[in-house]
Amino acid sequence: MPNTFSPNFPATTDQFVGFVVFWFISTPFLWLRPEKFKIPFLIVCLWCGIGMLAWMIWAVTTAKGVGPLWDAGENIPSGSAWGTSWLIMAGINQTLGGIAAGITNGSDFSRYSRGRTPYMVGTITSCVITSVIVSLVGLVTTASGQKLYGEIYWNPPDLLMRMMDNGNGSSKARAGVFFLAAGFAFTAMFENICGNAVSGGIDLAGLFPRYINIRRGAIITFVAAWVVQPWQLINRATTFIAVLSSFSVFLAPIIGIMACDYFLLRKRRIRLRFFISAFVFYVLNKILPVLDMDQIDPIDLYGTFTEAEAKRAGVVPLDDSPILRGVSGGRSTEHVVIHAEKDVLATPQYCINIAQRAIEDL
Incomplete structure (x- = not known):
């Protein structure tokens, strides 16, 4: 596909067309309720997971082992002011920054869990075990790719394109690249819908509940993707690094402070009486009272509580509503x-x- 954009535009024509197709394919899934995401997520996770493992096995088998990258060891520039320990800490900080947005939105989806244990198991599995496995598979595949092609490709799409070129566009190369790329694309699509669109919809619904529900908020957030211009983030290295740094610089330290404050200093005990803010809030509501502020729904319309919780709250459970x-x-x-x-x-x-x-x- 010839590039019809100017050289100053941070994307080529085929990349922009890919974004448009990705956006339109993703849009119908915004009408799914979050609790209906389980089956589509299961399908794409299996697809992507099996594809990654198959890709790694193919690379190691074809290259007859991993390349020199695997045994390269540490390579710290002589003029670097940072030692190994500080670089490890920087890596940990950047990793937390990368998942900080997902952690921040965790409460949006933890409320759909049936209990504490499933949520904790899912969080540990996805944030720790799966992340380690994905990093290992990526490193092994990249090291094997270095042995095959003589270059290091950290970005999976770049390695896929090199596989296409090396196979001269044969049917086997096209089929392999298609199934791998489709698995990555659908996984990214559902991660984007769940982690960005739905989370944004929940936030907007909380700010403007009278006018916006979760679905409308998700659609508004998805349309706002055009304003953000993601092609600027991907293809301009300085912008991409700045975006990642903004997460790691602020959110990772905040998470560390909150975890230390809650688990170590307060020992998971929090006093919910914040006196000054409570007093100001009380006075303002007495001056400008909100109508029906002391009323609750007599029926659990959205199935928020269990039967025991609904009984304690004095509302009729959803099943008996x-x-x-x-x-x-x-x-x-x-x-x-x-x-x-x-x-x-x-x-x-x-x-x-x-x-x-x-x-x-x-």
């Missing part, structure tokens, strides 16, 4: 029929609110 039998756009609100297994007093206006929320969720 009123069932919306029918809502017709052409009929008046009096035709909204609500039936409850328990005695729940619901005003006409409350019935209307339930109907409106049901329509929005649909």
